[in-house]
Amino acid sequence: EVQLLESGGTLVQPGGSLRLSCAASGFTLTTHALTWVRQAPGKGLEWVSAISAGSGTTFYAGSVKGRFTISRDTSKNTLYLQMNSLRAEDTAVYYCAKYHYDSDGSRRLDPWGQGTLVTVSS
């Protein structure tokens, strides 16, 4: 069974740093692309970042580019999100999710982890 388990969310001060983890089971990170999606309290979903299968090419939303870094440790089968220069507006539940690719080129996010809460506040 494919499962994703996020961890690392906590209270952090503005300007601080935090690293989130997403432990994957049931598949290997090198063969599947993964993404981070966040949801601020009472708000909608916001796509944050993705890392491709194979080469590990990375992609970022404009709101986090230059501050957040997505990476993976294949030996631990774990995805990471390093978040620097955190702002109050980064407060959110952060979900990791696995991309599924179909032969026609279409993609989808399934499954998702349960999420981890990051609160940026003094």
Next chain:
Amino acid sequence: DIQLTQSPSFLSASVGDRVTITCRASQVITSYLAWYQQKPGKAPNLLIYAASTLLSGVPSRFSGSGSGTEFTLTISSLQPEDFATYYCQQLHTYPDTFGPGTKVDI
């Protein structure tokens, strides 16, 4: 970035109602659109991908249609467990943006 809009943003309905949610993209995304359902305090769940393909295990009362820039999610007969927030997502071009959501309430 590709922008998505959803209408309505809020929908009040009753059990048994037919419900339609519309998602519009700011540029052509062919059929690279997915629909997710989210209940309070839970992670989103995929319902439909490639605009109209129902994920295995999702009830057949859910259906999706559209291509290009306009898409719809239809629930043919609303059930109590369907009261939730629904999001569309374009997966044509990074960043894979989401629509703002449609809350379906009683």
